[in-house]
Structures are given as structure tokens and as C-alpha cells.
Amino acid sequence: MRGDFPVLDGDRSADNDTVYRVVLVDNIEPIEPRISEIDDWCEMPVRISHDAGQGIALEIGPYTLDDSDIDTLRGAIALLDDIKARNQS
Numbered sequence: 001m002r003g004d005f006p007v008l009d010g011d012r013s014a015d016n017d018t019v020y021r022v023v024l025v026d027n028i029e030p031i032e033p034r035i036s037e038i039d040d041w042c043e044m045p046v047r048i049s050h051d052a053g054q055g056i057a058l059e060i061g062p063y064t065l066d067d068s069d070i071d072t073l074r075g076a077i078a079l080l081d082d083i084k085a086r087n088q089s
Helices: 013-018 067-088
Strands: 022-031 044-051 055-060 063-065
Touching (some): 063 067
Antiparallel strands (some): 022 044, 044 055, 055 063
């Protein structure tokens, strides 16, 4: 834990029984995004899970991201990296 912010997460206990959710990795450092609406930060755990409905997925706080979401994030992060690199020159 990096900061002392409130945790934003979802209760997935029902998924453990209904779609056989299993957390594969849960020791990833949490992220601490800022929420503009409340002008504060929160801590969101990051996990990799598997269930019968989605297969392997990335969980960030209450959000479950599938392959399509991950591809979109990869593209956005690559674009961010390019913009930052151009502005450092």
C-alpha cells in the first residue's frame, strides 16, 4: 500500500460460487487513481482472476476487464507514452 486512501473495490463473493471465480494473482501493487468528482484519491486493488463466464480477466477495484478492454488500455498507454516522449525532447 502506497497511501492511506479509501479502498474502492467490488464484492465478488457471489461470483466465487455462481461462475466459479478464482483469483489467480492478488499480490499486484494497487493503483491509486484520483477521482475528480470528490477531489480525492482512492486505492484500487489489482488482481488476475478466472471464471467460467469470462475466462482469465484483469480486475481493477470493482471493474473486471476482458481482452477487448485490455487491448484498448494498451493502445491508450502506448499513445500516452508516445506523447510524453515527444514532449521530453
